[in-house]
Amino acid sequence: MTRALVVDDSRAMRSILTRILSSLGMEVVEAEDGQSALAKLQQFPPFDVALVDWHMPGMTGLELISDMHRQPKWRSMAIMMVTTESDQSQIVRALNAGAHEYLVKPFTADAVAEKLLLLGVKFSKGNGSESTMGGNN
Amino acid sequence: MTLAPKDVSYVRELVFDRSAIVLGEDKQYLVESRITMLARDLGLGSAEEVIARLKRDGDRTLEERVIEAMTTNETSWFRDVHPFNALKSVIIPEAMERNAAKRSLAIWSAACSTGQELYSVAMMLDSDFPELSSWKLDLVGTDISRKAVEKAQSGLFTGLEINRGLPATMLVRYFVRDGSGYRIRDDIRNKVRFGVLNLIEPWPPMPLFDVILLRNVLIYFDMDTRRRILGLAKQQLVQGGVLILGGAESVLSLVDGFVPVTIGTTTVYHKDKENV
Numbered sequence: 578m579t580r581a582l583v584v585d586d587s588r589a590m591r592s593i594l595t596r597i598l599s600s601l602g603m604e605v606v607e608a609e610d611g612q613s614a615l616a617k618l619q620q621f622p623p624f625d626v627a628l629v630d631w632h633m634p635g636m637t638g639l640e641l642i643s644d645m646h647r648q649p650k651w652r653s654m655a656i657m658m659v660t661t662e663s664d665q666s667q668i669v670r671a672l673n674a675g676a677h678e679y680l681v682k683p684f685t686a687d688a689v690a691e692k693l694l695l696l697g698v699k700f701s702k703g704n705g706s707e708s709t710m711g712g713n714n
Numbered sequence: 715m716t717l718a719p720k721d722v723s724y725v726r727e728l729v730f731d732r733s734a735i736v737l738g739e740d741k742q743y744l745v746e747s748r749i750t751m752l753a754r755d756l757g758l759g760s761a762e763e764v765i766a767r768l769k770r771d772g773d774r775t776l777e778e779r780v781i782e783a784m785t786t787n788e789t790s791w792f793r794d795v796h797p798f799n800a801l802k803s804v805i806i807p808e809a810m811e812r813n814a815a816k817r818s819l820a821i822w823s824a825a826c827s828t829g830q831e832l833y834s835v836a837m838m839l840d841s842d843f844p845e846l847s848s849w850k851l852d853l854v855g856t857d858i859s860r861k862a863v864e865k866a867q868s869g870l871f872t873g874l875e876i877n878r879g880l881p882a883t884m885l886v887r888y889f890v891r892d893g894s895g896y897r898i899r900d901d902i903r904n905k906v907r908f909g910v911l912n913l914i915e916p917w918p919p920m921p922l923f924d925v926i927l928l929r930n931v932l933i934y935f936d937m938d939t940r941r942r943i944l945g946l947a948k949q950q951l952v953q954g955g956v957l958i959l960g961g962a963e964s965v966l967s968l969v970d971g972f973v974p975v976t977i978g979t980t981t982v983y984h985k986d987k988e989n990v
């Protein structure tokens with residue numbers, strides 16, 4: 578089963594992401610800040626993907642990503658920044674720090690799945706690819 | 715806000731007649747909500763009023779708006795990813811080899827919706843095939859929906875749309891900030907052209923294409939229409955040209971003269987055997 582780490586200080590945002598990822602058949606662990614994310618990375622078996630918020634109390638998402646990126650054992654983990662920061666200069670900073678993808682809040686569930694596909698992270702399609710085609714009905 | 719069943723049937727028949735889109739019996743709610751939205755856009759009181767006018771005037775512009783309102787323009791950048799990997803790894807390199815002498819390449823996104831599909835191709839060609847910069851590229855996008863085509867032409871996308879499958883590196887490289895959204899860079903926009911085309915009406919003169927993307931549109935049509943459009947698409951391809959369909963679509967059992975070729979996890983269709 579694909580395993581995801583969701584790092585965000587907002588409980589509401591964590592639960593939105595957890596719901597989306599679970600519906601894609603993934604196992605999700607949540608962390609409410611950078612420190613606890615690092616602890617969970619040590620404590621749990623490797624994650625396939627981490628979704629990381631930018632602005633959090635204490636360590637920023639950017640610092641967390643740099644830290645994660647420096648650890649060889651976490652190298653194979655895909656890292657996606659999920660944040661309200663939408664300026665291209667910020668996106669460049671995140672990519673330089675080691676993020677592989679970037680998702681701007683607000684986003685739809687489809688957008689999360691599409692980014693995972695770009696990252697090559699495996700998931701099950703839920704109610705099928707048709708679900709993105711059915712339109713607003 | 716319930717429309718009379720005969721009004722729903724009227725819309726359903728009109729839409730089928732003009733666009734071949736099949737709206738099943740279960741689409742009552744879809745018809746109601748879309749026509750109600752259109753009524754609001756047009757400053758008309760209600761969905762009933764839209765339909766009354768349709769029946770009364772035979773107003774082509776209003777008909778067009780109704781059909782447009784009933785299309786589903788759902789799309790995303792690099793949709794499904796794999797077909798674009800197939801383009802990059804095999805289909806484009808093969809077409810370039812074939813066209814090395816004339817140095818031109820023509821690609822058509824038929825039913826392009828708001829343009830993400832064609833722009834994805836244009837960005838990929840720019841980033842992965844720099845040698846094409848001296849080639850003549852003809853990148854064409856068409857759709858029945860005028861509104862979708864105008865949006866494609868504008869090259870302007872909201873944050874929500876940008877989030878849908880656009881790689882971050884491409885957002886950084888090929889877009890500029892515009893208000894709360896992003897606009898595709900002019901050099902990419904100038905590489906593509908968009909126009910309105912109803913696939914069930916006679917096609918205007920177009921070049922023969924090396925690649926046709928006909929994705930996630932056949933699903934709206936009945937078998938006869940699918941067969942007819944696939945036949946026309948085949949004629950619009952160069953010898954050895956490639957047809958790419960949506961994930962849930964296939965030409966098999968519908969028309970002859972296409973050979974399925976699997977590239978990675980994507981199946982595409984080559985025109986004629988000798989080019990496999």
Ligand SMILES: C[S@@+](CC[C@H](N)C(=O)[O-])C[C@H]1O[C@@H](n2cnc3c(N)ncnc32)[C@H](O)[C@@H]1O
Pocket residue numbers: 710732733734735785786787788789790793824825826827828831856857858859862911912913914928929930931934960
């Ligand atoms: C779901 S979108 C697919 C967009 C894109 N090809 C993709 O795969 O993401 C379907 C498009 O088909 C268009 N369409 C429906 N009937 C059509 C027709 N008769 N002629 C041309 N386009 C049509 C709709 O307007 C809509 O934009």
